[in-house]
Amino acid sequence: MPERLARQRPELADFWDHRFREGTTPWDAGRAPALLYDFAARYESIDGNGLCPASGRRWRVLLPGCGSAWEAAVLSDRGWETTALDFSVAAIAAARATLGDGWQGTLLCADFFSFDPEVPFDVIYERAFLCALPRRLWADYASRMAELLRRGGLLAGFFFLGDETGGPPFAIRQERLHELLATNFSCREDRPVDDSLPIFAGQERWQVWERR
Ligand SMILES: C[S@@+](CC[C@H](N)C(=O)[O-])C[C@H]1O[C@@H](n2cnc3c(N)ncnc32)[C@H](O)[C@@H]1O
Numbered sequence: 001m002p003e004r005l006a007r008q009r010p011e012l013a014d015f016w017d018h019r020f021r022e023g024t025t026p027w028d029a030g031r032a033p034a035l036l037y038d039f040a041a042r043y044e045s046i047d048g049n050g051l052c053p054a055s056g057r058r059w060r061v062l063l064p065g066c067g068s069a070w071e072a073a074v075l076s077d078r079g080w081e082t083t084a085l086d087f088s089v090a091a092i093a094a095a096r097a098t099l100g101d102g103w104q105g106t107l108l109c110a111d112f113f114s115f116d117p118e119v120p121f122d123v124i125y126e127r128a129f130l131c132a133l134p135r136r137l138w139a140d141y142a143s144r145m146a147e148l149l150r151r152g153g154l155l156a157g158f159f160f161l162g163d164e165t166g167g168p169p170f171a172i173r174q175e176r177l178h179e180l181l182a183t184n185f186s187c188r189e190d191r192p193v194d195d196s197l198p199i200f201a202g203q204e205r206w207q208v209w210e211r212r
Contacts, residue, residue: 033195037074069099122153146185146211161203
């Protein structure tokens, strides 16, 4: 496919490579959001030692479509066993710049839909990933999330809600999100977000979904 056409298709890495390389990244907050710190602190306090009660080990977290990976740096610093993944080479370069050479986590240039982790995750962090995917990939997103999380594992993060017109970012109706995830997940938290970037303002919700 000609490069010019590939750059217009968000299901392809070229689309994102191009945007990272030209510095057009309006989704990039340049920091981890406050609600992530709040979430991490609450779950770390469950067993009193910051460990995952289900495994007795460090929380094992995946950040798919990690982009610049600000949140991966924070979670790793807190002691979480962190895997950050993106299929864009340019995004991975941005993540490497954020994380630095001595980073203790795993940074993977790979496709979310086909990479092969050794064991399921305790937590998958969502931010601006579902809304980066064309709507025809959403059913695959939901089944892949269910496959990658252990039972009782959490899909936690920010969902971009709204009328399903245009994109990216591809907004999703709240009812559709519930339909997508209800097969394998139960909603545990649903809160408004008050520090969204302009591109997401008024349309973001913090949600936590537990894998049944
Ligand atoms: C809108 S950006 C969000 C980046 C980051 N999550 C953030 O909040 O700043 C979407 C990211 O998802 C990545 N992405 C899209 N489809 C992907 C896939 N199938 N596998 C891995 N990464 C993907 C893109 O390369 C891009 O970096």
